[in-house]
Amino acid sequence: MPSLQEARALDAADPLAGYRGLFALPPGVVYLDGNSLGALPLGTASRMGEVIRKEWGEGLVRSWNSANWIDLPKKIGAMIAPLIGAGPDEVIACDSTSVNLFKLISAALALRPGRKVVLSEPGNFPTDLYMIAGLEAQGLAERRLAERGELEAALDEDVALLLLTQVHYKTGAMHDMVRLTEAAHDVGALVLWDLSHSAGAVPVNLNGCGADLAVGCGYKYFNGGPGAPSFAFVATRHHAALQQPLTGWMGHAAPFAFTDDYAPAAGIGRLLTGTPPILGMVTLEEGVRIIAEIGIERLVAKSRALSEFLRAAMADFAPDLPCVSPADPARRGSQLSFGHPEAYALSQALIARGVIGDFRDPDILRFGLAPAYLRFEDCWHAAEALGEVLASGEWKREEFKQRAAVT
Structure with a gap:
């Protein structure tokens, strides 16, 4: 005992x-609930105070440049990248997990024209299934669910995307990312991994397993605070062809040119949508900094x-x-x-x-x-x-x- x-x-x-x-x-x-909301890093309050008093209070709009607010999504993404087996230019911090799921499911469907099936498992985290259902209601997707032991058998040439959460939120059971990613690729499907219950605490090697896309949460093991921004991963090989559906101004190739027509930014930057929530980004940066220092x-x-x-x-x-x-x-x-x-x-x-x-x-x-x-x-x-x-x-x-x- x-x-x-x-x-x-x-x-x-x-x-x-x-x-x-x-x-x-x-x-x-x-x-024992840090897998739902991580504890508060002590440095977060002082950092937030500095941002509010000095960068916002004194720097005002100039701080987008002088305090480098504009680069926070990519900077934090690069900090997260080695913790999930990704390159620094393949990860960006932005939006919520649900919004990033919507963007990447849509983008995957566009990368596989002629296919509409998104395969997942019953009992997956609800927002993952709800986002598929939302696209299905628009006539863009077809949801298919298969039990955990039957996923590989359910993969066929109608499947555009396999969407799974690496660690099950209820039981903690972990999928074999290598085997399932390979099985999906064998039938020409893409794979999107939800890392919300794994990033920052369990081994993740996105490039090692050949993953195409991934999302994850900023407020669990990364201690970014309630509702902290999420992160998204897109393998470099998909950057040029990726079309995300929420074509907001921050994902534009030249957002401050203010042109009428949309042109996507190069690389991972095209996943941005609206103005980054700087206060949330700052708290996420503080949490990620500690986890990155410790190392996976x-x-x-x-x-x-x-x-x-x-x-x-x-x-x-x-x-x-x-x-x-x-x-x-x-x-x-x-x-x-x-x-x-x-x-x-x-x-x-x-x-x-x-x-x-x-x-x-x-x-x-x-x-x-x-x-x-x-x-x-x-x-x-x-x-x-x-x-x-x-x-x-x-x-x-x-x-x-x-x-x-x-x-």
């Missing part, structure tokens, strides 16, 4: 221990060590609670998920004890493992608290069964 002493010894030997001090973590709170290899190593420690502790404190995440840490994301018919009430009872995980409908209790700031001691206390909640039956209290607006 993992002990508190063992957890503290692991924390003392942790090469990433010093990074915890870069984040605002309330005392008495065990935060060290983040992955600690993530797997944390998840194995938590899994062992859970097996001792809550032995009857089934883990629905893959047992092999190399086949799951940076999370552990457990099944229980009253998972929502359990999550609320834990929150009342200062252990913040989350719930996914209908019966998933999910614990995210953000390796930049999470401790082994946190994992031990979370398992202990869950064991006590289950043993005491306190989760049965009516107050814990009342659903909040956001769960």
